[in-house]
Amino acid sequence: MQIHELELVIKNADRAINNEDFDQLMDFYSEDATLVVKPGTLAKGKEEIRRAFVAIADYFNHSLIVNQEKMAIIETGDTALVVAKALLSANQKTDSAFSMERMATYVFKKDSTGTWRCIIDNSYGAELLE
Structure with missing residues (x-):
C-alpha cells in the first residue's frame, strides 16, 4: 500500500515539533490556520500558533515528543481530513513524566x-466534546 503524501507531511511536522524547529513547523500551516492548544483555547494564525508551540515546549521542559502511530486520510478535491492516533510523551516535565495517546483530527x-497546509490542528479530537 502506498503512503499518502500527507503522512509524510505530518511526520515532518512531528519532527519539527520534536526538534523545536518552530520556523520549519510554520511551513506546515496555512496563514489562517487554527490550533487547539487545549480544550477552550485556540491559537489562530501562524504568529499565535508559533507562540503556542514555544509555550508548550516550555511547559514540557523541552522534552515533548510527538508521533503519529496510525492515520486514516479522507480526501476530496483540495481538502483532506486526517484522523490519527497521536502518541505524546515528555520525560522532563517539571512536575511529572507525561505520556498519553490521543485520537487527533486534522484538516x-x-x-x-499544490502544497498541503494544515488549516485545523486538533490533537484532542472528539475529547473536545467532554
Whole structure:
C-alpha cells in the first residue's frame, strides 16, 4: 500500500515539533490556520500558533515528543481530513513524566502551489466534546 503524501507531511511536522524547529513547523500551516492548544483555547494564525508551540515546549521542559502511530486520510478535491492516533510523551516535565495517546483530527487544504497546509490542528479530537 502506498503512503499518502500527507503522512509524510505530518511526520515532518512531528519532527519539527520534536526538534523545536518552530520556523520549519510554520511551513506546515496555512496563514489562517487554527490550533487547539487545549480544550477552550485556540491559537489562530501562524504568529499565535508559533507562540503556542514555544509555550508548550516550555511547559514540557523541552522534552515533548510527538508521533503519529496510525492515520486514516479522507480526501476530496483540495481538502483532506486526517484522523490519527497521536502518541505524546515528555520525560522532563517539571512536575511529572507525561505520556498519553490521543485520537487527533486534522484538516488540510492544498494551496495554490499544490502544497498541503494544515488549516485545523486538533490533537484532542472528539475529547473536545467532554
